[in-house]
Amino acid sequence: MNRRPTIIDVARQAGVSKSTVSRVIRGDGASVREATRRRVEEAIAALGYEHNAVASSLRTERTNTIMLAIPDIANPFWPDVARGVQDVMDEQGIAVVFANSDWEGRREKAFLRMASRNRFDGVLINPIATDNDELRALSLPIVLIGSREDFPDFDTVGSDSYGAACQALDYLASLGHRRIGLIRGRGKSRPGYSRLRGYLDYGHESGLPLDESYVVQVNFDFEGGGQGLRHLLSPSAPLPQPPTAILAANDILALGALQAAHELDVDVPGALSIVGMDDIFAAVTTTPPLTTMAKPKYEIGRKAAGMLLERMEGGGQERPQRHILPCTLRKRGSTGPAAL
Amino acid sequence: MNRRPTIIDVARQAGVSKSTVSRVIRGDGASVREATRRRVEEAIAALGYEHNAVASSLRTERTNTIMLAIPDIANPFWPDVARGVQDVMDEQGIAVVFANSDWEGRREKAFLRMASRNRFDGVLINPIATDNDELRALSLPIVLIGSREDFPDFDTVGSDSYGAACQALDYLASLGHRRIGLIRGRGKSRPGYSRLRGYLDYGHESGLPLDESYVVQVNFDFEGGGQGLRHLLSPSAPLPQPPTAILAANDILALGALQAAHELDVDVPGALSIVGMDDIFAAVTTTPPLTTMAKPKYEIGRKAAGMLLERMEGGGQERPQRHILPCTLRKRGSTGPAAL
DNA sequence: GCGTGGATTGGGAACGTTCCCAGTATAGAC
DNA sequence: GTCTATACTGGGAACGTTCCCAATCCACGC
Known part of the structure; x- marks a missing residue:
């Protein structure tokens, strides 16, 4: 009796059909008369309706979530990369979740299987235990982080x-x-x-x-x-x-x-x-x-995210691209003129 | 024509019903005759069937995924906590994904909404922009990381x-x-x-x-x-x-x-x-x-994960518990006898 | 050979959404 | 007032799984 309301409950409350409620929720360009839209929104608020993302994903085959799979979250290299990835994906309304394998190949493979079981729309990965062919078998949009020559079939973004x-x-x-x-x-x-x-x-x-x-x-x-x-x-x-x-x-x-x-x-x-x-x-x-x-950690993240988006949208038949970003010298105190 | 096979395809191939295939896949104690099981497994392998986790979640209302929401992945405090969480959840076959709000309340709220839209079975969080009542409104199993007196309705795990x-x-x-x-x-x-x-x-x-x-x-x-x-x-x-x-x-x-x-x-x-x-x-x-x-970062992670599991399983009507773990002194070089 | 009960199996109805197509208003042109 | 094109709305059929209940099988004891 106290189950969560569905769009059908909202539809009943607003006196419209579930199709119309769905149109309002999706918020894409679908045409709904302004008065109707308002009524639906009031019904949503009144019932405390929450969109069920799982059901939506089942139908649309999109989760609007990507996975960033890294080997070692303790390595301070990754947070900056992650920030770059997030900043790009945020604009698209795509959530980024981290999968930290902790240098365990078993975990990496488990995360990848999870990704291919329909939970994620794409993967950014710095692989440690998965090779080119295994990644290809996932038939998912994937971009590699790191300059890896051993993955000829994938886009890579790394530093020089x-x-x-x-x-x-x-x-x-x-x-x-x-x-x-x-x-x-x-x-x-x-x-x-x-x-x-x-x-x-x-x-x-x-x-x-x-x-x-x-x-x-x-x-x-x-x-x-x-x-x-x-x-x-x-x-x-x-x-x-x-x-x-x-x-x-x-x-x-x-x-x-x-x-x-x-x-x-x-x-x-x-x-x-x-x-x-x-x-x-x-x-x-x-x-x-x-x-x-x-x-250029942040830029690596941004670039990789951008390339993944392209793969996710364009059917992705283009040839793999490799991007190598330059590093910059930070002069601090540990260097000085050579002793004579 | 090249769509992914479903359990119905597997059932047809193995000459059984989809119910039986489902029983084999779930792998819980459901009784399936050994010969049948083998036939199903062969069909799965032959077709390259992959379980559709989204559809499964829709029916079971479980995703076997929890969210670890932290404010700052760059803070070296969190990786160790995360390791503890993962080690516990791994044993239960539950995946841990990280949600990094980067000190942006907006992002934190977005992640929490995502969690309540059915994608996650539970949440571990060190909140920065969400208060006790907002968390309660999610009606999700939640455990807080950090000794937060301002969240009276939730279990907390922190250090002293x-x-x-x-x-x-x-x-x-x-x-x-x-x-x-x-x-x-x-x-x-x-x-x-x-x-x-x-x-x-x-x-x-x-x-x-x-x-x-x-x-x-x-x-x-x-x-x-x-x-x-x-x-x-x-x-x-x-x-x-x-x-x-x-x-x-x-x-x-x-x-x-x-x-x-x-x-x-x-x-x-x-x-x-x-x-x-x-x-x-x-x-x-x-x-x-x-x-x-x-x-005790790792232990905080383990303890919090354990408490979240309890909340997820037991209906969770017990009173909130607070755990405070002790810290330990690491004597290194920056301390010495007081100068006279 | 027959009845009994547990082990297996099958079929349909959910789960909550989106897609597709058809139907109904509405406005503008004549 | 009628006609037509367009905007809006509704209803049913997916999506792929699990749940529930009924049906079948099989071994065993008599």
Whole structure:
């Protein structure tokens, strides 16, 4: 007896048919006489009617909801991306929900199955355990976040890590550094080859002695950054001379390196310069604050959302597009002229 | 012609009725002969049938999805809470989606309306623009995250900020500090009176000179923390003597204070001790690393999820419960004995 | 061989909306 | 006043599932 009112109840109350109520609710251009519309709206208010989105979705095959699937909500990279996505989708009246797989492939797959079971109109994803063919099998509008060459059938939106590495090295070179180390992350399925390629290529072009002996690969976390630094500065390392500057593959590694430098009493930036990548919040709180290559996180979100909308509307027969947005250098305190 | 197969197609293919297919799919205890079940499963595989969750929800009035509504996904507090929530809900086969209002009341309300339009079975929320009565009007299972006395009709799960403030002060007192400043946040609708109450009460009980003159209120961000510190240490402040230790209402304020101390050449912890609250990632990356009161974020998530499940299952006529979990002190480098 | 009862199965009626098409007002032209 | 085009409205049939109840099957005991 106390069940929720439906459009039929509203129709009865307003003395019209359910079709007319539906027209009023949908609010698309459907023509309803002004007086009728008002009567329906009064009936809605009087009954406290709430639109049943599930029933609507069943008929229209649209949920007006998209999924943003990310591997790690704790990574400060994603909130800004999410903001960009939301700002675009909001204008279209589309809700964005987050699916956080927490680096568990099982969860990612569960979320994707949920998406294909009709709950979502589209998916933005940075995949960790799903490959090109599996995504294609979902036959859903999908746009990838991240520069992933291994997904030839999908639009991708990423940032130019390769160019960022070169730009960072160029800045360090301009400060007089010649021996520059690279701390790479190993792990979690994110290769990050682009940074290494940028590093090696820049070495070739510039004539600086950038080679594998200045590259160290560590776990992709704070402690890893410290280990990387210790290794590069250690007297036992097979390095002719230790580096005077270090580029880290992301800020977390860079912050670990910075803290290790403090512990070793190495002056930053006096004796050693450090550059990170991403520009997370913590980069600004350290002493000295971290110089880093900022990724255009918000723009990545906006761009990806825009492309997904296109896929959702246009039948989506166009060829996959790849967008790579440039990074920008944020000069802070952790870099300085090379020691003589 | 290329539309997605339904259970009717599966039924035809397997030579059974749609009811039987439905029984197989639901996988609850419904009795189906083993041979029949196998035939149905083969038909499902052959046709590539995918369960239509929207249609199912329409009939069952369950979506097996809950919403976790938070104000600020960029706040490192939430990821850990989310992990706790997900770990509990996963076991029940319930998906968790995030609704990030980005401190916009408009968005929060939009998400809640979406929830009440039948898309979600329950809501976990830390509300910013919705009050007790508005939440009740949704007539949905809801559990609040955060110790909110202003929501008498709902279960809440929060942490003991009051006790945490006392505990931090006790630790500082044990190090010999007598003049202890408090940097409070102003803003965003989160009063944080509990910390102030803890501060004043502790002053009363311990006999330390903790009073309003040592309390400063600033914007709830990194810069605010710096301003607070400058104010407390400034010679023009109306303080008899500057504090030798500072308690900040959260880590972001504490980190701002720490950086300001560096800029003023105040030695931490030699001349000044600083304690934060929350234990975010950045707290461990500074020099010195920040001593802070860690909130039981993961446990808050688990507990809140568990309570929501109870509400969703039991008709939910029990009285609202309030759970307050204790915080723990993380001793790091930013605290030391009081200078003489 | 027959009756009994539990295990299986089938068929139709929801669930609440939107779509489609036909029907009815209404206004303007003559 | 009649005719016609257009604006508006109504009614039934989907959408794909689950629920409910009735029908059938089968094994068992007699």
